[in-house]
Each structure stands twice: as structure tokens, then as C-alpha cells.
Amino acid sequence: MSELQWVIGTASVTCVAEQDAEIPANAFFPSAADAVLAAHADWLQPWAAGPDATVKIVIQALCVESEGRRIVVDTCVGQRPLPEFFAGMANDGSFLTALADAGFAREAVDVVICTHLHFDHVGWNTMWDGDRWVPTFPNARYVLARPEYEHWRDATEEVRAAGSAVTFADAVTPLFDFDVVDLVDVDHAVTDEVSLTPTPGHSPGHVSVRIRSGGAEALITGDCVHSPVQLAEPDWFTLVDSDTEMSTATRRALVAECRDRDVLVIGTHFPPPTAGHVVSTPDGGVRFRPLT
Numbered sequence: 001m002s003e004l005q006w007v008i009g010t011a012s013v014t015c016v017a018e019q020d021a022e023i024p025a026n027a028f029f030p031s032a033a034d035a036v037l038a039a040h041a042d043w044l045q046p047w048a049a050g051p052d053a054t055v056k057i058v059i060q061a062l063c064v065e066s067e068g069r070r071i072v073v074d075t076c077v078g079q080r081p082l083p084e085f086f087a088g089m090a091n092d093g094s095f096l097t098a099l100a101d102a103g104f105a106r107e108a109v110d111v112v113i114c115t116h117l118h119f120d121h122v123g124w125n126t127m128w129d130g131d132r133w134v135p136t137f138p139n140a141r142y143v144l145a146r147p148e149y150e151h152w153r154d155a156t157e158e159v160r161a162a163g164s165a166v167t168f169a170d171a172v173t174p175l176f177d178f179d180v181v182d183l184v185d186v187d188h189a190v191t192d193e194v195s196l197t198p199t200p201g202h203s204p205g206h207v208s209v210r211i212r213s214g215g216a217e218a219l220i221t222g223d224c225v226h227s228p229v230q231l232a233e234p235d236w237f238t239l240v241d242s243d244t245e246m247s248t249a250t251r252r253a254l255v256a257e258c259r260d261r262d263v264l265v266i267g268t269h270f271p272p273p274t275a276g277h278v279v280s281t282p283d284g285g286v287r288f289r290p291l292t
């Protein structure tokens with residue numbers, strides 16, 4: 001996959017993909033009607049949807065450079081077997097090479113942000129050194145929203161597995177042994193340009209990442225949306241949203257905030273070109289207009 005990069009004032013965001021998948025839309029969004037999906041085909045296909053009622057998603061890290069700091073937002077699946085849903089997908093570990101090629105070598109990363117603690121956002125937090133799980137980014141502080149961490153810390157293994165936090169014990173817990181975690185509020189400022197913003201519902205303490213610099217603005221979504229079709233159909237929650245009413249309210253608020261404004265929306269699971277704008281359609285609806 002080719003490298004994607006966007007400039008927001010004096011900050012930049014570079015996309016580094018780990019892997020991708022194409023899945024039946026209604027296996028992920030239970031209320032996705034084929035006819036409604038087909039009605040969006042003109043702007044969704046081929047980049048974000050297939051012809052047979054599928055949606056395309058990518059698992060990727062969004063790497064922010066701000067005020068001399070290198071910040072990795074979400075660390076993909078990592079060096080471990082994939083849960084059943086993604087079993088069979090390749091994961092050869094080439095991600096770390098791609099990350100270094102993009103200017104984010106392990107040792108050079110200053111901050112890791114996890115938008116939430118599902119397995120495909122925390123995987124490369126740690127790596128196996130032959131003996132134990134150690135931080136992949138040895139010089140980084142790991143920024144986790146406190147309510148998100150506390151929710152999964154207090155959950156049973158069964159609840160974690162059912163809620164996609166199946167790797168919490170080896171991708172999150174070991175970080176505390178190395179004292180590299182900052183538990184923060186859901187509106188924490190990482191730099192003067194980069195801050196968290198609460199977007200709960202997909203998981204209890206889910207955050208997105210807002211970048212404001214030089215009059216420009218961008219939003220890294222995390223999983224409050226998985227596919228751009230959800231910006232047109234914000235009521236389409238996913239099977240893995242912990243609170244579907246709350247996730248729907250969060251998506252509606254995001255659409256209302258970004259609609260017809262110059263906010264670059266960067267979709268954490270969106271396929272290339274990944275970033276774009278939320279715009280009104282002549283019939284009163286909304287669509288996502290990807291950058292060309």
C-alpha cells in the first residue's frame with residue numbers, strides 16, 4: 001500500500017497500514033440494508049465498498065508529527081495470532097519496517113495513543129522478546145484514556161474476549177510493569193496542536209484525536225466510525241459497539257460538527273485515500289468526499 005500523508009498547519013499525519021479486509025456489510029453493521037448500501041455506491045465504490053454488499057476496512061496506524069514529537073495513534077494487531085474474526089489474514093510483521101520507513105522507527109517514537117483498547121488498536125504496544133512482552137516503543141509514553149483502561153482492567157477475561165479486548169493481558173497490562181503509561185482525561189492535550197476528544201459508545205472510554213494547527217483542523221476518528229458509509233448512515237452501529245445508542249449519538253454529533261466544514265476527517269479503518277470531508281448532498285443527505 002502506498003504511503004499517505006496530510007499536512008495540518010505545522011503538523012503532519014502519515015498513514016502506515018498493517019493489513020486490510022473486505023467483509024459483508026451486514027456482518028458488521030446489522031442494520032445495513034443492501035439497497036441502502038447500493039444507493040451510496042456512486043461515492044463508496046470501489047475504494048470503500050465492493051459490488052456485492054461488502055465494505056473494505058484497513059488496519060493502520062496514523063502517525064502524527066507535531067512540535068517535534070512523533071506520535072503513533074493506534075498500534076494495529078501486532079505480533080500475535082489474530083482472533084477468529086480475522087483468522088487467515090496475513091500478519092508478517094513487516095509493519096515495523098513500514099513504520100520506520102515512514103520516519104517512525106521504534107526508538108524515535110515519543111508518544112503512543114490508543115483510541116481504545118480493542119485488539120486491533122493495541123497490538124504493537126508490546127512485542128515478545130523471547131521471554132516476556134516488552135514495550136515495542138522503548139522511549140515512548142503510552143497515553144491511555146483512564147475510563148477506557150479502567151473498564152477493561154476491571155472486566156473478566158470472558159468480557160474482554162467478547163468485547164474485542166482479547167489481548168489486554170499481553171498488549172496493555174505489561175506496559176505498567178515498565179512504568180510507561182500515562183492515564184489521562186478524555187480531553188487530554190498531548191501537544192498544543194494535538195488533543196484527545198471523547199467519542200464514547202464503540203467502547204466506554206473511546207477517544208478520537210483532534211489536530212488544530214495554523215487555522216487547519218483534522219480529526220482522527222478511531223472506531224466511532226469504521227466505514228465512511230456510517231457518516232451517511234450514522235445509525236449503522238457495529239456489532240462490536242459496547243453501547244449502540246451512545247455510539248449512534250456520537251456519530252450524529254460528529255457528522256453535525258464536521259458537515260460542510262473544513263475539517264479533514266481521517267478514518268482509522270478507512271481504505272485509501274483514507275481522509276476527506278463530510279459534505280451535504282443535494283437531496284439533504286450527507287456523504288464523505290475523499291481527497292483525490
Ligand SMILES: [Zn+2]
Pocket residue numbers: 116118164202223240
Ligand atoms: Zn474497536
